[in-house]
Amino acid sequence: MINRKKIIAGNWKMNKTQAEARVVVGDIIREIGRFDSAEIVVCPPFTALSAVSELLGSVTNIRLGAQNMHEAASGAYTGEISAAMLRELYVRYVILGHSERRQYFHEDNATVNRKTKAALAAELRPIVCVGETLPERESDQWKTVLETQLVESLAGFGDKELADIILAYEPVWAIGTGKTASPAQAEEAHQWIRKVLATKFSAAASERIRIQYGGSVKAENAKELLSKPDIDGALVGGASLDARGFAGIIKNACLE
Ligand code: 13P
Numbered sequence: 513m514i515n516r517k518k519i520i521a522g523n524w525k526m527n528k529t530q531a532e533a534r535v536v537v538g539d540i541i542r543e544i545g546r547f548d549s550a551e552i553v554v555c556p557p558f559t560a561l562s563a564v565s566e567l568l569g570s571v572t573n574i575r576l577g578a579q580n581m582h583e584a585a586s587g588a589y590t591g592e593i594s595a596a597m598l599r600e601l602y603v604r605y606v607i608l609g610h611s612e613r614r615q616y617f618h619e620d621n622a623t624v625n626r627k628t629k630a631a632l633a634a635e636l637r638p639i640v641c642v643g644e645t646l647p648e649r650e651s652d653q654w655k656t657v658l659e660t661q662l663v664e665s666l667a668g669f670g671d672k673e674l675a676d677i678i679l680a681y682e683p684v685w686a687i688g689t690g691k692t693a694s695p696a697q698a699e700e701a702h703q704w705i706r707k708v709l710a711t712k713f714s715a716a717a718s719e720r721i722r723i724q725y726g727g728s729v730k731a732e733n734a735k736e737l738l739s740k741p742d743i744d745g746a747l748v749g750g751a752s753l754d755a756r757g758f759a760g761i762i763k764n765a766c767l768e
Pocket of ligand 1: 686
């Protein structure tokens, strides 16, 4: 079986000024600055990227991610940020198609596909998010929903592109609600995602890709979730805003 290195990413969403970001990243570095049994990513808001980038300059195992980007290289897109602007700040990852972007900013799978293409072209690693809503889960449509999101968001890509992509399964009903998917539910969804990918890509590519779980992950539930064979990490919202909470997830779930 393939050994997929766990990847834990903190999505701060619209939280923390630069000054607050400096404090929390300083604490994160103290807590887990030498930890290397997982890939660790922090995704501050755009305005704090530069400050966090400076602090992470000498820390090799904590990497910088952004929460979104525009697909165009430059131009008249007021309020938007390009891949090159992120690269300049040593950003290595970018979250794309988060359910909050889909819900509040009307991003659809085609948008996510264009952004993913642009991120890959700029050598950023996209963290592409998929996940069903509560009504979709309750009406047992979640498999179809995930399949459509995957097929459309990854349209036009082959195994080569997939190798640079990370997926995040974030059931919308578990985000910020304190209601986590059970480890069994999450594992079932991750297995389904791999099955869909094996059909659209190769079995090897589907085995190789890392799939994070996101939705109310915290230090207390991380170990059980991440011990499932197809759950390769976590995309953490609320619990990543506090250094001890974020470090606790990593220590509990990723220490051998
Ligand atoms: P919470 O961990 O706050 O539920 O958020 C999950 C999420 O949306 C991460 O991208």
